[in-house]
Amino acid sequence: MGHGHPEQPARLSAIFDRLIASGLEMIVRQIDAPLATRAQLERVHEPHYVQSVFDRAPTDGLVMLDPDTAMGPHTLAAALRSAGAVVHAVDLVMNREFQAVFCAVRPPGHHAERDRAMGFCFFNNVAVGAAHALAAHGLERVAIVDFDVHHGNGTEHIFETEPRVLFCSSFQHPFYPFTGHETDTPHIVNITLPAGSDGARFREEVERHWLHRLHEFQPQLVLISAGFDAHAEDDMSHVRLREPDYIWITRELKKVADQYAGGRIVSTLEGGYNLSALGRSAVAHIDALLGH
Numbered sequence: 001m002g003h004g005h006p007e008q009p010a011r012l013s014a015i016f017d018r019l020i021a022s023g024l025e026m027i028v029r030q031i032d033a034p035l036a037t038r039a040q041l042e043r044v045h046e047p048h049y050v051q052s053v054f055d056r057a058p059t060d061g062l063v064m065l066d067p068d069t070a071m072g073p074h075t076l077a078a079a080l081r082s083a084g085a086v087v088h089a090v091d092l093v094m095n096r097e098f099q100a101v102f103c104a105v106r107p108p109g110h111h112a113e114r115d116r117a118m119g120f121c122f123f124n125n126v127a128v129g130a131a132h133a134l135a136a137h138g139l140e141r142v143a144i145v146d147f148d149v150h151h152g153n154g155t156e157h158i159f160e161t162e163p164r165v166l167f168c169s170s171f172q173h174p175f176y177p178f179t180g181h182e183t184d185t186p187h188i189v190n191i192t193l194p195a196g197s198d199g200a201r202f203r204e205e206v207e208r209h210w211l212h213r214l215h216e217f218q219p220q221l222v223l224i225s226a227g228f229d230a231h232a233e234d235d236m237s238h239v240r241l242r243e244p245d246y247i248w249i250t251r252e253l254k255k256v257a258d259q260y261a262g263g264r265i266v267s268t269l270e271g272g273y274n275l276s277a278l279g280r281s282a283v284a285h286i287d288a289l290l291g292h
């Protein structure tokens with residue numbers, strides 16, 4: 001997205017380096033992401049918006065789609081693979097080839113609205129995956145849990161009239177994008193965290209607001225918008241989570257998936273901008289997805 005932008009290629013290298021250092025790289029299977037199709041994107045995005053992303057993709061230089069969100073010559077392909085990764089992951093867990101998949105993708109997706117790019121996001125990867133699970137696999141209950149430090153505004157707006165999706169988002173408040181704190185929709189369960197909140201506060205809120213709803217809902221598939229920018233070492237926010245908190249929430253979500261969804265979990269990377277904290281947290285999350 002340009003020099004000095006926090007949403008940088010080194011984010012994925014940080015995760016892969018840590019995966020190798022942890023020894024987990026020998027255990028997990030790595031699969032290349034296919035491109036999402038237009039039809040898959042248009043389940044959650046307006047066709048005119050999808051067309052405009054294709055039309056505006058530059059052959060060199062940068063084009064700004066939003067004050068924070070720039071497109072370079074390779075952005076369109078990366079964005080199509082990010083969404084395609086989640087679609088393919090849904091197919092893999094639904095076909096029982098894998099129980100859990102982590103999509104190490106960028107650009108992220110959860111701020112992307114039906115008709116616009118926003119906050120480093122072009123296509124709403126997790127929403128494209130959830131819509132695929134409903135349309136192509138006929139699921140009736142899909143849970144999306146978003147623990148990125150920012151509200152998943154795009155995901156919420158896309159599914160606000162879709163009760164087959166239970167959407168749970170936790171976020172620092174007040175904070176960018178300044179949405180979600182007044183949501184009053186039965187299948188959307190938001191948790192607001194004041195600046196300075198630590199892991200104990202996060203866990204207390206999750207236990208109070210999310211867990212019983214997830215167990216009542218009995219999802220057939222659990223999707224995770226896994227952002228790691230709530231980490232104490234991440235300057236992007238003022239929430240103070242640490243690796244044990246990411247392990248804890250992952251284990252709680254895995255319990256839900258094991259109980260109702262045949263263990264099926266697809267997690268996709270959202271934010272996380274301190275490279276060291278991102279690598280450690282994402283790998284701790286992957287380790288917990290593996291049941292360790």
Ligand SMILES: [Zn+2]
Pocket residue numbers: 148149150227229270271272
């Ligand atoms: Zn974020």
